[in-house]
Amino acid sequence: MADVNITVDGRKLTAPAGTLLIEACKSVGIEVPSFCYYPGLSLQGACRMCLVEIAKMPKLQTACTTVIQEGMAVTTASDTVHQARKAMLEFVLQNHPLDCPVCDAGGECELQDMTFSYGASESKLIDFKNHKDEEQWSPVVFFDRPRCILCYRCVRVCGEGMDVWALGIQNRGALSLIAPNQDDHLECEECGMCIDICPVGALTSGAYRYKTRPWEMNHVSTVCLHCADGCKTTLGVRRQGSGNQIVRGDNRDKSGINGDFLCIKGRYAFDFIEHPDRLKQPLVRKNGTLTPASWEEALELVALRFREARDTDGGASMGVIGSSRTTNEENYLLQKFARLVLRTNNIDHHRTADFPAFVNALSGRAHATASMRDVLSAPAVLLIGNDPTYQHPLLAWQIRTNVRLHGARLYVVNSWPIKLTRQAKEFLQIPEGAEDKAAAFLAGDDSAADALLTSKTTREKLAGFREKLQGEQNLVVIFGSELRGQELAALVRAAARGAKYICLGDHANSRGAADMGLYPDLLPGYLPLSEAARFGEPWKSVPQQPGMDLEAMVAAGKERKLRTLYVVGSNPVARYAIDPFALAETFVVVEDLFLTETADLAEVVLPAACAYEKSGSFTNTCGDLQLLRKAGDCEGVKPDLEIIVRIAELMGFDIQQLAPLDPSGMRADFGESRGVQSGEVDQQAIWNRRQGYEPRVSPFNPFAVLKEIQRVVPGYNVGQLELLSGNDVHTATAGRAPGKTEADRFILPSHENLFTSGTLGRYSDVLNRVIEARLRLPNEKEKEIAAD
Amino acid sequence: MQFSDQLEKRFAELQTHYPIKRSALVPMLLYAQDEVGHVSDEVVHEIAARLDLTDLEVRNVVSYYSMLHTKPIGKYNIQVCTNISCMLRGAEKVFDHIRQRLGIGHKQDTPDGLFHLEEVECIGACCWAPAMQVNYTYHENLTTEKVDEVLESLRKKETQ
Numbered sequence: 001m002a003d004v005n006i007t008v009d010g011r012k013l014t015a016p017a018g019t020l021l022i023e024a025c026k027s028v029g030i031e032v033p034s035f036c037y038y039p040g041l042s043l044q045g046a047c048r049m050c051l052v053e054i055a056k057m058p059k060l061q062t063a064c065t066t067v068i069q070e071g072m073a074v075t076t077a078s079d080t081v082h083q084a085r086k087a088m089l090e091f092v093l094q095n096h097p098l099d100c101p102v103c104d105a106g107g108e109c110e111l112q113d114m115t116f117s118y119g120a121s122e123s124k125l126i127d128f129k130n131h132k133d134e135e136q137w138s139p140v141v142f143f144d145r146p147r148c149i150l151c152y153r154c155v156r157v158c159g160e161g162m163d164v165w166a167l168g169i170q171n172r173g174a175l176s177l178i179a180p181n182q183d184d185h186l187e188c189e190e191c192g193m194c195i196d197i198c199p200v201g202a203l204t205s206g207a208y209r210y211k212t213r214p215w216e217m218n219h220v221s222t223v224c225l226h227c228a229d230g231c232k233t234t235l236g237v238r239r240q241g242s243g244n245q246i247v248r249g250d251n252r253d254k255s256g257i258n259g260d261f262l263c264i265k266g267r268y269a270f271d272f273i274e275h276p277d278r279l280k281q282p283l284v285r286k287n288g289t290l291t292p293a294s295w296e297e298a299l300e301l302v303a304l305r306f307r308e309a310r311d312t313d314g315g316a317s318m319g320v321i322g323s324s325r326t327t328n329e330e331n332y333l334l335q336k337f338a339r340l341v342l343r344t345n346n347i348d349h350h351r352t353a354d355f356p357a358f359v360n361a362l363s364g365r366a367h368a369t370a371s372m373r374d375v376l377s378a379p380a381v382l383l384i385g386n387d388p389t390y391q392h393p394l395l396a397w398q399i400r401t402n403v404r405l406h407g408a409r410l411y412v413v414n415s416w417p418i419k420l421t422r423q424a425k426e427f428l429q430i431p432e433g434a435e436d437k438a439a440a441f442l443a444g445d446d447s448a449a450d451a452l453l454t455s456k457t458t459r460e461k462l463a464g465f466r467e468k469l470q471g472e473q474n475l476v477v478i479f480g481s482e483l484r485g486q487e488l489a490a491l492v493r494a495a496a497r498g499a500k501y502i503c504l505g506d507h508a509n510s511r512g513a514a515d516m517g518l519y520p521d522l523l524p525g526y527l528p529l530s531e532a533a534r535f536g537e538p539w540k541s542v543p544q545q546p547g548m549d550l551e552a553m554v555a556a557g558k559e560r561k562l563r564t565l566y567v568v569g570s571n572p573v574a575r576y577a578i579d580p581f582a583l584a585e586t587f588v589v590v591e592d593l594f595l596t597e598t599a600d601l602a603e604v605v606l607p608a609a610c611a612y613e614k615s616g617s618f619t620n621t622c623g624d625l626q627l628l629r630k631a632g633d634c635e636g637v638k639p640d641l642e643i644i645v646r647i648a649e650l651m652g653f654d655i656q657q658l659a660p661l662d663p664s665g666m667r668a669d670f671g672e673s674r675g676v677q678s679g680e681v682d683q684q685a686i687w688n689r690r691q692g693y694e695p696r697v698s699p700f701n702p703f704a705v706l707k708e709i710q711r712v713v714p715g716y717n718v719g720q721l722e723l724l725s726g727n728d729v730h731t732a733t734a735g736r737a738p739g740k741t742e743a744d745r746f747i748l749p750s751h752e753n754l755f756t757s758g759t760l761g762r763y764s765d766v767l768n769r770v771i772e773a774r775l776r777l778p779n780e781k782e783k784e785i786a787a788d
Numbered sequence: 789m790q791f792s793d794q795l796e797k798r799f800a801e802l803q804t805h806y807p808i809k810r811s812a813l814v815p816m817l818l819y820a821q822d823e824v825g826h827v828s829d830e831v832v833h834e835i836a837a838r839l840d841l842t843d844l845e846v847r848n849v850v851s852y853y854s855m856l857h858t859k860p861i862g863k864y865n866i867q868v869c870t871n872i873s874c875m876l877r878g879a880e881k882v883f884d885h886i887r888q889r890l891g892i893g894h895k896q897d898t899p900d901g902l903f904h905l906e907e908v909e910c911i912g913a914c915c916w917a918p919a920m921q922v923n924y925t926y927h928e929n930l931t932t933e934k935v936d937e938v939l940e941s942l943r944k945k946e947t948q
């Protein structure tokens with residue numbers, strides 16, 4: 001677009017035609033105050049805080065709704081402007097209760113900041129203030145009417161941003177108030193976006209309200225540990241008891257791939273951490289019951305039994321199950337532990353997508369995977385299967401925002417009119433379970449059309465749909481776990497110009513678990529076992545025979561051929577409905593947060609730290625790598641990384657071969673200080689250096705492992721600096737899984753929705769309360785009707 | 789929800805007036821209120837469905853307008869203007885008189901359900917102030933006597 005020249009406060013500036021004055025000012029660092037204006041949402045012009053003088057215009061103008069014109073001369077700071085803003089504030093404060101001392105927003109409130117800047121400290125009005133008691137609209141959302149300044153941000157973000165439209169505005173003038181969709185309560189996605197966007201403390205969250213003051217918290221930026229989208233989140237932590245307690249989750253600086261967005265899980269579901277059932281002490285089975293034991297006792301027992309099994313029956317009698325929720329470093333180390341220490345390829349994890357087939361299909365094509373950021377900017381998106389609104393909330397947000405702000409064209413193929421069809425340009429409704437056929441058809445196989453016909457989907461419609469897609473350049477193709485093996489490959493190969501792909505897995509690090517080689521037949525980076533030697537000298541001993549997958553391990557257990565099973569952060573017994581007796585003769589070791597169905601069968605249970613309690617990295621389902629930083633503490637637990645290394649050491653393995661020691665850069669935490677992991681200066685290290693002592697290096701250093709990953713795992717050699725500064729870095733799929741073509745039958749989608757998150761969700765009070773409230777609603781209504 | 793054929797016809801005709809569906813909302817609400825007596829939850833729901841709006845959006849609009857009622861009101865809605873012209877010509881006296889006569893105040897109903905009283909802003913009859921509107925009928929150049937006549941005739945009409 002052509003550029004326009006304007007002058008603001010005597011400074012000349014140039015911006016593209018169509019730019020709003022408020023944004024043009026921002027681009028040269030001139031801040032025009034605003035309440036109702038919010039980038040990315042529709043214009044409201046409700047608060048009149050942004051008034052500025054424009055030469056030749058008779059009255060003050062709202063900078064948030066004025067589009068710049070050639071030659072405009074603007075004054076943003078004059079007595080008149082100042083006076084007007086002060087008056088607007090006085091007006092806003094007329095009914096404001098000024099309960100800042102107890103308000104959640106106190107200290108980070110935009111109204112406080114403005115009042116501070118413009119000093120509207122006196123009011124000429126002597127009327128009584130309108131009062132309305134606070135209301136609870138859902139387990140998550142509370143509303144304090146008197147604090148509301150009627151900026152409509154909440155209404156717009158819920159409607160335009162979330163496409164939920166649960167908030168409205170009722171009455172008129174000074175009596176206006178924000179209203180929930182169900183008279184006195186909300187039925188919505190409980191995302192908390194409205195709370196986050198509220199410039200004052202009118203909307204507050206059940207999880208955080210009246211708990212602390214913003215300045216009493218430290219803010220740790222890390223990655224959400226729930227779904228596979230990898231939202232960046234900022235956890236507010238506060239010193240409490242023996243360590244740091246997480247009191248708030250938000251996305252404070254909006255700098256991540258998720259921008260403004262977090263769903264209910266990222267924002268509030270960190271409370272499982274403090275669930276009373278959390279394991280905080282190792283348990284060892286004595287006389288048939290799991291009994292609390294010391295870490296020494298538990299770890300020594302595990303090491304002893306592992307060594308015995310390996311040395312008598314060999315690695316083939318041992319199994320390892322990894323997790324799609326532990327970090328890349330832990331997963332990498334776990335498979336290294338299995339392959340080098342236990343000398344077995346019997347390693348697997350809960351697979352939720354066919355990543356090997358995906359990578360295989362992409363081999364030889366650089367830059368063919370889309371990042372989460374691409375979804376926000378792509379000119380067109382094709383979505384096959386899945387229901388991102390519930391399973392990948394961030395992805396759904398990106399798609400919606402792209403359609404709304406950039407006019408992206410969305411094509412949806414699904415057996416159900418999912419919510420995103422509201423944004424779709426074209427929707428192809430296919431019979432249930434026919435996603436693979438749809439992929440085949442879109443890839444050019446006309447014979448697949450028969451299986452796709454429904455009352456709504458005719459042959460002409462199919463052909464038209466495909467034709468339109470073929471005309472799309474730089475398409476982002478997204479598909480759920482419905483697509484596997486050959487169909488997946490066919491679709492990917494049939495790529496149009498510049499197409500990029502996203503394969504949707506289910507938990508926070510499902511992609512990472514696959515990338516790190518938690519497969520019986522694949523090494524990290526999806527390399528075949530025959531290439532083990534490229535990982536270094538010790539890897540030459542890795543057995544060349546593929547190991548057992550989960551199913552085979554269970555079968556071996558039944559035949560009493562599985563002597564040990566080491567389960568890290570996974571609950572296969574419940575997920576795969578495994579017969580508990582199958583493992584009766586196996587020495588099962590489980591590392592987890594809670595006593596899961598699997599842990600219940602174990603001989604030894606080791607309490608693990610969750611991803612908010614350790615550092616490391618996650619790879620989201622798109623392949624975006626991000627760093628986790630330790631935020632909270634939990635007494636008595638250890639990160640899986642440390643547990644793995646300690647077991648290896650107790651087994652007599654030279655741990656230098658397992659866990660790289662890295663004296664340069666970062667050191668891990670020995671427990672004396674919270675150290676660099678949490679973003680604090682490592683005082684101990686500085687003192688050591690001053691005294692001329694050797695820097696102490698720890699074998700439990702996730703960053704040293706990450707360095708090794710970056711060195712040896714194809715696709716992961718990305719910039720450290722970007723990562724360390726808290727940015728997401730897209731990994732390449734440089735690996736090449738051996739050409740397996742049959743669909744992976746072990747893929748088991750986890751079917752999480754907005755309010756569930758596997759074991760973690762079961763122990764989250766917030767999620768449970770929301771689920772209960774939603775179940776309760778219709779019943780209560782029925783009761784009322786019955787009583788009438 | 790069932791509306792009369794006449795109203796249905798009116799709705800159908802209304803829809804043709806506007807390029808955007810939801811623009812028909814306010815007149816539809818008014819006409820429905822005239823027929824049903826007030827804007828009930830059913831009316832809200834029905835109109836929302838017809839215009840592809842959420843119930844909430846319809847309620848947002850209903851609550852904005854004081855002329856839309858969500859609860860049943862007296863059969864005759866007496867709206868007395870007390871805005872500037874009428875005020876200067878004795879509207880307050882008129883309003884007070886009606887209050888006493890009916891024994892009800894602003895936004896209240898007589899127990900027999902016959903009258904509803906409201907103090908309203910300018911009804912555009914300034915030239916003949918003071919003025920009031922009973923449902924859709926205007927009464928102008930009011931005096932207390934004239935008001936009594938109006939009330940009496942309405943009552944009579946009911947008992948006949």
Ligand code: SF4
Binds near residue numbers: 157186
């Ligand atoms: S929590 Fe989310 S869905 Fe619910 S009202 Fe607020 S913005 Fe809307």
Ligand code: SF4
Binds near residue numbers: 148151178197198200
């Ligand atoms: S509740 Fe908050 S976001 Fe919503 S209108 Fe009021 S002040 Fe604005």
Ligand code: SF4
Binds near residue numbers: 394
């Ligand atoms: S969308 Fe996924 S990653 Fe983002 S906050 Fe929700 S659960 Fe966490």
Ligand code: FES
Binds near residue numbers: 046049065
């Ligand atoms: S920011 Fe411009 S009117 Fe509110």
Ligand code: FES
Binds near residue numbers: 869872874909918
């Ligand atoms: S002021 Fe009463 S009709 Fe105008």
